[in-house]
Amino acid sequence: MIFNSIDFAIFFPFVFFTYWFLLNHNLKLQNAFIVVASYIFYGMWDWRFLFLILLSTIVDFTVGIGLSTSFKQQKRKIWLWISIFVNLGLLGFFKYANFFIESFTQTFSLFGVKLAGSSLNIILPVGISFYTFQTLSYSIEVYKKKIEPTRDFIAFASFVSFFPQLVAGPIERATHLLPQFYRKRTFDYNQAVNGLRQILWGLFKKMVIADNCATIANQIFNHSDGYNGSTLLLGVFFFSFQIYGDFSGYSDIAIGCSRLLGFDLMQNFATPYFSRDIAEFWRRWHISLSTWFRDYLYIPLGGSRGGTWNTIRNIFIIFFVSGFWHGANWTFIVWGLIHALFFLPLLLVKKNRTHLDVVAKGRLLPTMNECFGMLSTYALSLFAWIFFRAENLSHAGNIITEIFSPSLFSFPQLPNLIHVIATVATLLFFVSLEWLGREQRFALERLGFSWPTWFRLSFYASLCITIFLLAGQQQAFIYFQF
Amino acid sequence: MKRFLKKSLLFLICTLSFYSLVVAVTLTCMRQQATAKLSHTPANIILGHSHPECAFNDALIENFQNLSASGEAAFYTYQKLKLILKENPGIENVFIEFSNNMITDSKDLWIWGDEKMNAFFPQYSPFMDTEDLWILLKNNPESFLFNLSIATRIHLQDLLLGRTDYAHKLGGYLPLKKKLDLKSPVAPEPNSHTTQKKQKVALSPTHLYYTKRLVEYCQAHNINTYLIRSPQHQNFAGRENEKVFQQQKERLFPDVEFLDFCNFPLDNSEFADRGHLNAKGAEVFSLWFQKLIENGLFNEQDKSTYIQKNIQEMISN
Known part of the structure; x- marks a missing residue:
């Protein structure tokens, strides 16, 4: 089930009403209902992979209990390694087995040795990279004694499978989300309205920005051989907004839905394309993953404390792992x-x-220096996006060669000029609103609070109608494949 | 909570009402302003899918226009017909393709499958009535709602730019260059559960219903209507359901003349594949068809027999 589908438009109101009206007086029942709803939500993709979520839940729940009853450091380490082994093992098998087999046979073939390695027919379970990291965070936090292990299996199962963020994050920390399942949740009008606003903005990002940019970017990337440098550059430009609109839009909808159910999820994007350097970009892009790697990989490796060479090594390791995670x-x-x-x-x-x-x-406006910083950072991120979007390294190489050729200065061969112009106009509107709302958690959070109510509501209504009328061809969320 | 529900519901109702108004006004305006005046004002037109689209080279047939379109289901042809007849009162004869592959359940997807809805719904939505819209909404709500947005967007744009002429969007003769590859497998009709022995065919009641509506609409406007079957290769897989096809023809169209060209003799080199003629085949067939009209096809009492007689003569020559 995806957020921008009729299924979800029926599913979510049903969950909302049952949750607040029927089960409001019983926290345990509310949590149990979240588990059931989440399993239905996930099972509508492929019910067979529900057992992986269940396995991950049981293992980490048991590890938590095990850690609480073990006092010897050696034994505690064993418990932690069980969690790491199971979660990364699942991830490794389902996501990376074929990659390793292929890379292995290709490496041997370079030396003239032909191995009869055939890839396995493995389907990648949606969201496996997200929920395994989330459960892993629980075991690590319990190991570090930053959180008390839970003995409430239902609360833990809801934490692992919480449907708004189950398949594409934000990757929540046990320290932040799990305690919310213990507390009685009360309906907060302002939080709920804020949640609706964030869902609206997320849908706009996904359906208007990402899906329209995707049509153009896909056309250019899928037929890159026939396009000149300027067109390919435009393709990368549209892809940069496709991936941002797609992923941050999904996160906004997830956070908004959670807020409607009385939960507070962490911010996942903070206008990353307004960053003035790459370090800032990474503090603003996919924040839940970047901080996960920072806390559970970079810092345990020594961070920037062990001298220059160690720091360089650690930086390369986390960026390597981050790329590989995708x-x-x-x-x-x-x-x-x-x-x-x-x-x-x-x-x-x-x-x-x-x-x-x-x-x-x-x-209201940036200085010249800030403009330069933002433009150069965006240009660097564009260059990197070429690799992210390309089918393989040689495809990326061909695109880069063409972009940095004299054909960059020729007129772009636009596939559908009217659509491109309309998409650019929508992007201008989008970027303007993002700029105005850059100090908030999402662009609409406080935008128009000084306007008359009728005008603000008309603005929201026109955004809804824009979504209806300008929605692009429905595309799967990019991050589902990760 | 009550305040939240009341306010959000009110907002939702207002927004959806306004959106529905935009959609309804746009589609109604397009329905009223759309024109489809055919340039040659032909007396004879042919409608259908890719088989007639590739078989009838209308440049070689007098007073005749091919308005078939690849992959077009009778459901969409019906909307097209309404527009054409409204705009072209001079039309006297309408030929409607009715062939073996048009009765099977695979044609359901030609009506409400994502691909076909994307291709045809935006264009023909202004001419659909409530029953037509309900069929699409019932069978593929997601695609229907998505395409309704697309249709509104396209029509708004067209209305603003004054692009309301449909004449060039209605289909036409499609010349194919390729030649039949005899090694290509004789593929069974997709999604049809046919077996040669038992002739169990899963039918598409909706497609058949709209074929019938096409005929009835023409008859209601006093236009001569003929069902035709374009030439096919003798090994065309779609023919497997011949028995059921004939039964359906007799059941639904007992009074409509059926002009059957499926056995029209053509060389393998005159086919693009087993279902379609290439340009060479279309030329041979269209010239023969023109001659048939010149020789008084429309004056014949029993046109089917007349055609079969002519085909037999051609085979024996």
Whole structure:
């Protein structure tokens, strides 16, 4: 079930009413209902993979109990490794088995040795990268004694399978989300309205921005051989907004739905394309994953404490793993490593924490310096997106060669000029609203609070109608494949 | 909670009402302003899917226009017909393709499958009535709602730019260059559960119903209507359901003349594949058909027998 579907439009109101009207007086029943609803939500893709969620839930619940009853460090470590082994094992098998088999046979073939390795027919379970990381965070936090292990299996199962963020995040921390399942939730009018606003903005991002950009980007990337450099650059430009609209739109809908059910999820995107350097970009892009890697990989590896070489090594490791997390393809790994290269100079000159606040805070317009910073950071991210979107490394290589050729200065061969112009106009509107709302958690959070109510509501209604009328061809959420 | 529900419901109702108004006004305006004046004002037109589209080269047939379109179900042809007859009162004869592959349940997807709805719904939505819209909504709500948005967007744009002429969007003769590959497998009709022995065919009641509505609409406007079957290769897989096809023809159209060209003799080199003629085949067939009209096809009492006689003569020559 996807958020922008009729199924979900029926499913969610049903869940909402049952949750608040029938089960409001019993927290345990509310949690149990969340588990059932989440399993239905997930089972509508493929019910066979429900057992993986259940397995992950049982293992980490047991690990938590085991950690609470073990006092010897050695034994505690064993419990933690069980969780790591099971969760990463599931991820490794379902997501990376074919990649390793293929890479292995290809490596041997380079030396003239032909291995009869055939890839396995494995289906990638939707959202496996998200929920395994989330459950893993629980075991790690319990191991670090930052959270008390839970003995409430239903609450834990709801934490693992909570449907708004089950398949594409935000990847929540047990310390933040799990306690919310213990507390009685009360309906808060302002929170609910805020949730609706965030869902509206998420749907706009996904259906109007991402899906329309996807049509153009797919056309250009799928037939890249026939296009000149300027068209390919446009393709990358549209892809950058496709992936941002798609993923941040999904996160907004997830956060908004959760808010309607009385939960508070972490912010996953904070206008990353307004970043003034790559370090800031990574503090604003897929925040839940970046902080996960920071806390559970970078810092345990020593972070920036063990000298220059260790820092460089650690940076490359987290960007490598981050790229690999996105998919079993060398293109994602190169994408991660390119970002490591962009990030490293800032770290070495200790300028990676220069821009901690939002750009032009308290001002309407940025300075020239800030403009330059934003444009150059966006240009660097565009370059890296080529690898992310390309089918393979040679495809990416061909696109880059064509972009950096004289054909960059020729007129773009636009596939459907009217659609491109309409999409650019929509993007201008979108970027303007994002700019105005950059100090908030999402663009509409406080936008128009000073306007007359009728005008603000008309604005929301016109956004709804824009979604109806300008929605692009429905595309699957990109991050479902990760 | 009550306040929240009351306010959100009110907002939702207002927004949806306004959206419905935009959709209804746009489609009604397009329905009223759409024109489809055919340039040659022909007395004879042919409608159907890709078989007649590739078989009738209307440049070689006098007073005749091919308005068939690849993959077009009778459901959409019916909307097209309403527009054409309204705009072209000079039309006297309408030929409607009715062939073996048009009765099977695979044609359901030609009506409400995502691909066909994307291709045909936006264009013909202004001419659909409530019953037509309900069929689509009932069978594929997701695609219907999505395409309703697309249709509204396209028609709004067209109305604003004054692009209301449908004449060039109605289909036409499609010349194919390729030649039949005899090694290509004789593929069974997709989704049809046919077996040669028992002739169990899953039918598409909706498609048959709309074929019938096409005929009835023409008859209600006093236009001569003929069902035709375009030439096919003798090994065309779709023919497997011949018995059921004939039964359906007799059941639904006992009074409509059926002009059957499926055995029209053509060389393998004159086929693009087993279901379609290529340009060479279309030329041979269209010239023969023109001659048939010149020789008084429309004056014949029993046109089916007259055609079969002519085909037999051609085979024996």
